[in-house]
Amino acid sequence: MSSSTTAEDTGRAPIWSVSEHLEDILATVHPLDPIELQLLDAQGCVLVEDVTVPVSLPPFDNSSMDGYAVRTADVAGATEEFPAVLEVIGDVAAGAPGNLTVGPGQAARIMTGAPLPPGAEAVVPVEWTDGGLGEGPVGTMTPHSLAPEGASGEVRVHRPAKARAHVRARGSDVRSGERALAAGTVLGPPQISLLAAIGRGTVRVRPRPRVVVLSTGSELTQPGEELTEGRIYDSNSFALTAAARDAGAIAYRVGAVADDAETLRATIEDQLIRADLLVTTGGVSVGAYDVVKEALQGAGDWEEGSESGSGIEFRKLAMQPGKPQGFGSIGPDHTPLLALPGNPVSSYVSFELFVRPAIRALMGLKDVSRPTVRAALDSREPLTSPSGKRQFLRGRYDEEKGTVAPVGGSGSHLIAALAHADALIVVPEDTAEVAPGTELDVILLR
Amino acid sequence: MSSSTTAEDTGRAPIWSVSEHLEDILATVHPLDPIELQLLDAQGCVLVEDVTVPVSLPPFDNSSMDGYAVRTADVAGATEEFPAVLEVIGDVAAGAPGNLTVGPGQAARIMTGAPLPPGAEAVVPVEWTDGGLGEGPVGTMTPHSLAPEGASGEVRVHRPAKARAHVRARGSDVRSGERALAAGTVLGPPQISLLAAIGRGTVRVRPRPRVVVLSTGSELTQPGEELTEGRIYDSNSFALTAAARDAGAIAYRVGAVADDAETLRATIEDQLIRADLLVTTGGVSVGAYDVVKEALQGAGDWEEGSESGSGIEFRKLAMQPGKPQGFGSIGPDHTPLLALPGNPVSSYVSFELFVRPAIRALMGLKDVSRPTVRAALDSREPLTSPSGKRQFLRGRYDEEKGTVAPVGGSGSHLIAALAHADALIVVPEDTAEVAPGTELDVILLR
Numbered sequence: 001m002s003s004s005t006t007a008e009d010t011g012r013a014p015i016w017s018v019s020e021h022l023e024d025i026l027a028t029v030h031p032l033d034p035i036e037l038q039l040l041d042a043q044g045c046v047l048v049e050d051v052t053v054p055v056s057l058p059p060f061d062n063s064s065m066d067g068y069a070v071r072t073a074d075v076a077g078a079t080e081e082f083p084a085v086l087e088v089i090g091d092v093a094a095g096a097p098g099n100l101t102v103g104p105g106q107a108a109r110i111m112t113g114a115p116l117p118p119g120a121e122a123v124v125p126v127e128w129t130d131g132g133l134g135e136g137p138v139g140t141m142t143p144h145s146l147a148p149e150g151a152s153g154e155v156r157v158h159r160p161a162k163a164r165a166h167v168r169a170r171g172s173d174v175r176s177g178e179r180a181l182a183a184g185t186v187l188g189p190p191q192i193s194l195l196a197a198i199g200r201g202t203v204r205v206r207p208r209p210r211v212v213v214l215s216t217g218s219e220l221t222q223p224g225e226e227l228t229e230g231r232i233y234d235s236n237s238f239a240l241t242a243a244a245r246d247a248g249a250i251a252y253r254v255g256a257v258a259d260d261a262e263t264l265r266a267t268i269e270d271q272l273i274r275a276d277l278l279v280t281t282g283g284v285s286v287g288a289y290d291v292v293k294e295a296l297q298g299a300g301d302w303e304e305g306s307e308s309g310s311g312i313e314f315r316k317l318a319m320q321p322g323k324p325q326g327f328g329s330i331g332p333d334h335t336p337l338l339a340l341p342g343n344p345v346s347s348y349v350s351f352e353l354f355v356r357p358a359i360r361a362l363m364g365l366k367d368v369s370r371p372t373v374r375a376a377l378d379s380r381e382p383l384t385s386p387s388g389k390r391q392f393l394r395g396r397y398d399e400e401k402g403t404v405a406p407v408g409g410s411g412s413h414l415i416a417a418l419a420h421a422d423a424l425i426v427v428p429e430d431t432a433e434v435a436p437g438t439e440l441d442v443i444l445l446r
Numbered sequence: 447m448s449s450s451t452t453a454e455d456t457g458r459a460p461i462w463s464v465s466e467h468l469e470d471i472l473a474t475v476h477p478l479d480p481i482e483l484q485l486l487d488a489q490g491c492v493l494v495e496d497v498t499v500p501v502s503l504p505p506f507d508n509s510s511m512d513g514y515a516v517r518t519a520d521v522a523g524a525t526e527e528f529p530a531v532l533e534v535i536g537d538v539a540a541g542a543p544g545n546l547t548v549g550p551g552q553a554a555r556i557m558t559g560a561p562l563p564p565g566a567e568a569v570v571p572v573e574w575t576d577g578g579l580g581e582g583p584v585g586t587m588t589p590h591s592l593a594p595e596g597a598s599g600e601v602r603v604h605r606p607a608k609a610r611a612h613v614r615a616r617g618s619d620v621r622s623g624e625r626a627l628a629a630g631t632v633l634g635p636p637q638i639s640l641l642a643a644i645g646r647g648t649v650r651v652r653p654r655p656r657v658v659v660l661s662t663g664s665e666l667t668q669p670g671e672e673l674t675e676g677r678i679y680d681s682n683s684f685a686l687t688a689a690a691r692d693a694g695a696i697a698y699r700v701g702a703v704a705d706d707a708e709t710l711r712a713t714i715e716d717q718l719i720r721a722d723l724l725v726t727t728g729g730v731s732v733g734a735y736d737v738v739k740e741a742l743q744g745a746g747d748w749e750e751g752s753e754s755g756s757g758i759e760f761r762k763l764a765m766q767p768g769k770p771q772g773f774g775s776i777g778p779d780h781t782p783l784l785a786l787p788g789n790p791v792s793s794y795v796s797f798e799l800f801v802r803p804a805i806r807a808l809m810g811l812k813d814v815s816r817p818t819v820r821a822a823l824d825s826r827e828p829l830t831s832p833s834g835k836r837q838f839l840r841g842r843y844d845e846e847k848g849t850v851a852p853v854g855g856s857g858s859h860l861i862a863a864l865a866h867a868d869a870l871i872v873v874p875e876d877t878a879e880v881a882p883g884t885e886l887d888v889i890l891l892r
Binding site: 039040043055057058059060064066091093094095096097109111112113114115126127139140141142143144145146147150151168172173174180181188189190191192193194195196197198199200201202217218219220221222223224225227229230231232233234235236238239240241242243245246253258259261285286287288289290291293294342343344348411413414415416417418419421445446 | 485486489501503504505506510512537539540541542543555557558559560561572573585586587588589590591592593596597614618619620626627634635636637638639640641642643644645646647648663664665666667668669670671673675676677678679680681682684685686687688689691692699704705707731732733734735736737739740788789790794857859860861862863864865867891892
């Protein structure tokens with residue numbers, strides 16, 4: 001873990017910067033081991049193998065139009081007035097190649113995607129013919145089920161065709177042996193399309209991490225239940241479960257746990273089995289009932305005789321909100337755990353800064369953090385900010401104007417303001433006052 | 447449905463523009479009826495009610511710090527050298543308010559979030575005290591479980607506090623009766639946080655639409671199986687299922703259906719029960735085996751004696767790729783159905799232009815289409831484009847440079863190029879050639 005420079009400078013209790021804390025987290029959280037997933041289950045995941053094309057695409061020369069497969073010499077010079085008249089020897093439908101061979105003076109009726117039959121050199125679209133009806137140009141074929149006679153008789157062709165016209169050549173999309181997708185590719189719909197097209201039913205990717213979210217606090221009541229004196233509703237476990245899903249995780253919300261160290265340890269031990277990452281809120285500060293700190297400070301030593309996590313370290317960060325933070329790993333599999341502060345805004349901001357990157361690092365993604373832009377402060381009054389701390393204020397970003405306006409105050413309990421914000425305004429550590437119009441970093445939340 | 451202006455101009459078979467077709471779809475697809483969902487199940491959905499705050503947040507005056515609740519007169523003038531010495535009368539923990547009253551010369555040890563006890567006017571943080579240890583300033587409290595005596599004895603306070611210092615006032619976040627969120631709000635993590643905080647366990651939203659994706663074609667083989675002569679792998683049903691999920695839908699992939707009208711009708715009738723929207727690929731052009739067209743052209747009349755859909759209309763659109771398109775509604779519930787062409791690139795582009803907006807309209811979202819930006823063509827050669835058609839080419843967008851470079855050719859079978867693109871380049875109907883450097887509309891796919 002990085003040493004706290006601030007601590008060395010001041011000789012006081014060590015204080016870590018936001019960047020140092022994030023660095024330590026990303027140095028500890030490694031991408032999950034890859035697994036083979038069904039194609040649609042791999043959506044949004046990172047490919048861990050170079051995928052090679054096993055068979056060229058298209059696998060055979062085929063028609064790009066509904067029309068007639070012909071020999072070019074037979075239609076040379078054809079016009080509507082002096083059409084080439086060809087014998088229709090049958091249908092070539094997609095998926096039913098048959099065994100037709102097109103000889104001189106012959107044509108096979110052919111459908112889009114059907115293999116070009118031997119002997120044929122080009123396809124003339126049905127719109128360049130009389131469709132076998134002998135009554136001038138047509139725009140369409142009659143369905144075979146209604147008029148099977150369309151697969152025989154004669155067709156009049158009104159225009160010549162060059163060799164290979166309306167023929168998609170074997171391998172013109174990708175060739176056997178080429179690399180279809182490189183390791184590291186994130187699988188969206190077009191990449192899934194290509195993998196299916198080359199016949200891949202499963203694919204090797206890093207799975208979505210399973211994230212268990214626990215809130216702590218004896219004051220927490222489940223939404224929908226009655227609120228008794230001195231209690232508040234649990235919002236953190238809902239907010240962070242939703243945020244974890246938004247970041248790409250499979251998230252499990254565990255109800256609020258009361259402020260009792262034994263209960264919390266037992267709950268966390270129970271949850272380890274389904275967790276790639278644990279996130280707690282609350283109980284990390286300097287109070288006498290800060291149960292997360294109490295329960296987890298020795299967590300590395302839980303299981304005697306078995307390999308265990310390295311334990312959780314609790315720190316003060318030079319940030320507002322979100323000063324108290326815990327991080328480390330626990331249990332036999334060294335499962336990473338982030339212990340966030342309990343104030344709703346603090347926990348949400350901490351999630352964006354530390355948990356979201358951890359989730360995306362577990363997925364093997366390169367861009368682990370939200371995009372940041374520069375924007376000018378749109379405010380009547382200057383902003384004040386505690387010096388020595390990086391402050392994250394809620395704001396609304398106006399892309400058109402390139403400005404950001406603060407929403408609500410800096411209080412870490414102001415959930416309503418957060419719900420009306422779409423950005424976090426970053427006020428650097430060395431800045432105590434920000435004049436209106438000043439350019440600042442802005443983290444975009446959507 | 448809008449009339450085709452092109453048809454009137456030319457006197458030929460009617461041709462619709464991309465915009466006309468989208469307009470017709472959006473005029474037919476209405477937002478789904480709202481339902482009451484559990485909070486976390488409503489993530490990403492649109493709220494249909496104004497949500498009013500039932501109880502102020504915070505619900506009571508409470509401490510923003512771990513410290514001591516005091517009367518301000520008792521700590522006036524306190525310094526480290528001449529501390530105020532107060533009798534500790536007990537603990538006020540969050541969720542365990544107790545019934546302490548702070549009298550003159552007294553202090554209650556109080557935790558973050560705990561209600562301010564009667565008699566107290568302010569909170570002094572533990573860092574401003576000796577923590578009851580009599581040995582100078584401390585940075586933290588000892589856990590109550592280890593040192594229960596911390597809740598009694600004496601505390602030395604080293605600094606004065608103003609009235610209401612470190613007290614979060616009842617209602618300072620939101621007040622009872624205020625509007626928390628307006629109808630139309632999309633529920634992300636911060637909005638879910640607020641709803642939980644005001645006690646809402648469920649919320650009334652438009653649900654995610656259930657989208658059934660079917661591909662058609664006797665040539666289609668399931669990825670992972672062996673490819674026999676004249677056959678290709680089904681990629682469309684995978685690509686569009688993934689794309690539907692990406693757009694916000696709950697998507698069901700139905701395996702490829704062979705080119706047989708009766709089988710297709712039976713499959714679609716079976717699927718109607720779980721579909722808010724049906725999407726098919728293939729079989730919509732002018733061929734003799736275009737089974738979707740054959741099966742669905744009379745679909746409005748399927749069920750005698752029962753109310754049924756308005757039927758599916760098949761059109762030619764002035765676009766490339768994606769000329770043949772079907773759209774309408776079927777079955778007793780008038781379930782909307784979009785019949786897309788079968789070439790992989792055509793079906794994907796059609797999805798982006800028509801199905802994604804339909805899904806998002808069903809959700810009640812306002813922004814139904816992908817964002818479009820202007821970008822300069824980054825290409826050595828001019829692009830050629832069929833005049834009279836709006837062309838959508840695959841491209842890579844460079845945000846920094848504001849340019850877009852074509853990827854692969856215009857062939858509608860080029861899946862590999864699509865998998866390496868992140869944008870669609872839009873060449874307008876009246877443009878036959880685009881010089882390098884020309885600014886064009888670009889649809890961003892990510």
